[in-house]
Amino acid sequence: MEETAPQKGTVTQRAIEQIKAMIAEGRLEPGQRLPTERDLAARLGISRSSMREAIRALTALGVLEARHGSGIYVTQLQAGDLLETFGVVADLSRGPRLVELLEIRRILESTATALAAARITPDQLGTVEKHLTAMNDTDDPEEILAHDLAFHREIALAAGNETLAAILEGLSSRTFRARVWRGYQEEGAFDRTRREHTAIHRALVTHDPEAARAAAAAHVGEVEEWLRSQLAP
Amino acid sequence: MEETAPQKGTVTQRAIEQIKAMIAEGRLEPGQRLPTERDLAARLGISRSSMREAIRALTALGVLEARHGSGIYVTQLQAGDLLETFGVVADLSRGPRLVELLEIRRILESTATALAAARITPDQLGTVEKHLTAMNDTDDPEEILAHDLAFHREIALAAGNETLAAILEGLSSRTFRARVWRGYQEEGAFDRTRREHTAIHRALVTHDPEAARAAAAAHVGEVEEWLRSQLAP
DNA sequence: ATCGTCATAGTGGTCGGACCACTCGGCTGA
DNA sequence: TCAGCCGAGTGGTCCGACCACTATGACGAT
Numbered sequence: 001m002e003e004t005a006p007q008k009g010t011v012t013q014r015a016i017e018q019i020k021a022m023i024a025e026g027r028l029e030p031g032q033r034l035p036t037e038r039d040l041a042a043r044l045g046i047s048r049s050s051m052r053e054a055i056r057a058l059t060a061l062g063v064l065e066a067r068h069g070s071g072i073y074v075t076q077l078q079a080g081d082l083l084e085t086f087g088v089v090a091d092l093s094r095g096p097r098l099v100e101l102l103e104i105r106r107i108l109e110s111t112a113t114a115l116a117a118a119r120i121t122p123d124q125l126g127t128v129e130k131h132l133t134a135m136n137d138t139d140d141p142e143e144i145l146a147h148d149l150a151f152h153r154e155i156a157l158a159a160g161n162e163t164l165a166a167i168l169e170g171l172s173s174r175t176f177r178a179r180v181w182r183g184y185q186e187e188g189a190f191d192r193t194r195r196e197h198t199a200i201h202r203a204l205v206t207h208d209p210e211a212a213r214a215a216a217a218a219h220v221g222e223v224e225e226w227l228r229s230q231l232a233p
Numbered sequence: 234m235e236e237t238a239p240q241k242g243t244v245t246q247r248a249i250e251q252i253k254a255m256i257a258e259g260r261l262e263p264g265q266r267l268p269t270e271r272d273l274a275a276r277l278g279i280s281r282s283s284m285r286e287a288i289r290a291l292t293a294l295g296v297l298e299a300r301h302g303s304g305i306y307v308t309q310l311q312a313g314d315l316l317e318t319f320g321v322v323a324d325l326s327r328g329p330r331l332v333e334l335l336e337i338r339r340i341l342e343s344t345a346t347a348l349a350a351a352r353i354t355p356d357q358l359g360t361v362e363k364h365l366t367a368m369n370d371t372d373d374p375e376e377i378l379a380h381d382l383a384f385h386r387e388i389a390l391a392a393g394n395e396t397l398a399a400i401l402e403g404l405s406s407r408t409f410r411a412r413v414w415r416g417y418q419e420e421g422a423f424d425r426t427r428r429e430h431t432a433i434h435r436a437l438v439t440h441d442p443e444a445a446r447a448a449a450a451a452h453v454g455e456v457e458e459w460l461r462s463q464l465a466p
Numbered sequence: 467a468t469c470g471t472c473a474t475a476g477t478g479g480t481c482g483g484a485c486c487a488c489t490c491g492g493c494t495g496a
Numbered sequence: 497t498c499a500g501c502c503g504a505g506t507g508g509t510c511c512g513a514c515c516a517c518t519a520t521g522a523c524g525a526t
Contacts, residue, residue: 010478010479010480011479011480012289012479012480016293020321020324020325023325024324024325024408036505036506036507037506037507038506046480046481047480047481047482048481048482048483049282049285049479049480049481049482050479050480050481052282052286052507052508053285053286053289053479054289055507056245056286056287056289056290057289057290057292057293058293059290060249060290060291060293060294061293061294061318061321063321063325066507066508067488067489067506067507068487068488068489068506068507068508069487069488069489069490069505069506069507069508070488070489070490070505070506070507071489071505071506071507072506072507077325077326077330078330079330079333082321082322082325082326083322085294085318088253088294088296088315089315089316091253091257092253092256092257092296092310092315093310093315093396097310097312097395097396100312100394100395100396100397101396103394103397104341104394104396104397104400107340107341107344107397108337108340108341111340161333161336161337162330162333163326163330163333163334163337164333164336164337164340167337175257243507243508243509244508244509245508245509269476269477269478270477270478271477279509279510280509280510280511281510281511282508282509282510282511283508283509283510285478285479286508288478299478299479300477300478300517300518301477301478301479301516301517301518302476302477302478302479302516302517302518302519303476303477303478303517303518303519304476304477304478304518305477305478
């Protein structure tokens with residue numbers, strides 16, 4: 001009886017902290033398999049139910065991944081794994097907070113596009129062009145949205161910061177854009193959007209960071225202003 | 234027997250989605266109390282155990298809050314509630330990803346400081362000055378760190394975007410800064426840090442957004458470069 | 467009548483055990 | 497040799513019991 005000293009908070013919360021600590025201290029490497037639920041529960045002196053809740057919480061945070069019949073694994077702890085939760089924020093935000101999120105996206109997207117203008121490779125530029133033309137060659141809103149997302153995703157990747165790309169991905173989650181875009185596009189903003197995308201692409205081709213920054217900021221800013229006006233009255 | 238049709242994924246995952254949907258559709262308002270675990274489980278036709286895991290997951294994401302003996306409540310869904318998880322990302326990131334996070338912080342912090350320069354009120358400016366002088370009047374690293382955090386937090390708040398402030402808060406989580414700052418300050422960077430803070434403050438006083446942006450970017454960039462050099466060899 | 471006290475019902479927290487669904491490696495047999 | 501089977505082991509689900517805490521209202525002292 002030398003352990004179980006602290007006794008602070010719920011046992012589940014304690015288990016969460018302990019597993020997080022194991023990862024932070026390097027005792028658990030990314031991709032590594034954890035002991036079984038039953039083992040872990042026994043080690044920490046708690047029931048399997050409580051341990052399962054702890055694991056479920058860390059799974060929701062993108063830290064752990066459970067594979068039925070196989071075991072529990074630490075994720076690669078890549079940006080994408082951990083920042084998927086960012087999409088939840090976007091999905092559940094409404095009203096003024098939606099504008100704040102767009103403002104953040106404007107800041108990050110403009111910088112990412114500027115970085116991409118300086119660093120983008122011919123290959124990546126080709127992919128960007130592919131999505132640009134595909135976007136202009138269809139009238140299906142769903143398809144346009146898909147290529148729009150891919151267009152910006154490729155640019156974010158070209159910026160060379162995976163974490164930044166993951167955050168922007170979350171800020172452009174399907175449901176988020178669907179909610180905002182729907183109303184925006186209903187006002188016949190297709191042409192304007194196409195021009196803006198073309199401007200961004202041109203800046204990338206000429207490797208002009210400042211022009212890219214301005215074009216991207218204007219692009220997101222347009223939607224931002226529209227959304228702001230919708231909330232004003 | 235008209236429901237329970239989809240049958241996709243685990244029952245817990247389904248429960249999570251359903252509760253999220255209830256909130257997204259407005260059937261559950263922020264701050265509102267949910268039915269009891271036993272009720273919810275019965276409604277969705279699952280066991281209490283599975284429902285508890287779903288609730289635990291949403292609790293970890295900052296969407297729900299459980300109060301022992303009282304009930305389960307939807308959080309205010311404020312930026313702070315949902316973005317607390319950002320701290321987990323910062324805590325578990327290492328190596329190159331740490332640099333990426335600092336790069337993101339540089340982007341956001343410089344913009345936030347620029348916005349603050351234009352919008353900060355005399356009251357807020359007073360608070361900023363308080364932390365600046367307190368930071369310079371002590372040698373206790375812990376106290377310096379605390380006032381350093383408060384200094385930047387106040388500036389972020391003055392920028393007028395709560396979501397942005399919450400993200401920066403997460404990117405400056407105690408453990409994150411403790412890990413990076415320790416090594417940085419050991420190299421006698423105190424004086425440089427003080428000069429940089431003074432420059433930021435001066436730009437705020439003169440309401441000069443461009444100077445503020447440059448000062449903040451340089452401030453974070455210094456640490457960023459130091460960290461990059463640490464990983465290079 | 468007022469206020470503090472305390473029993474109590476109801477809530478989330480924890481536990482243990484049972485069984486199901488799935489994975490994976492080794493065994494079996496053609 | 498290899499395809500197929502099969503069983504041990506794993507996470508997924510369910511159940512029922514009990515504990516710890518909160519909130520409410522009845523009760524009694526003042």
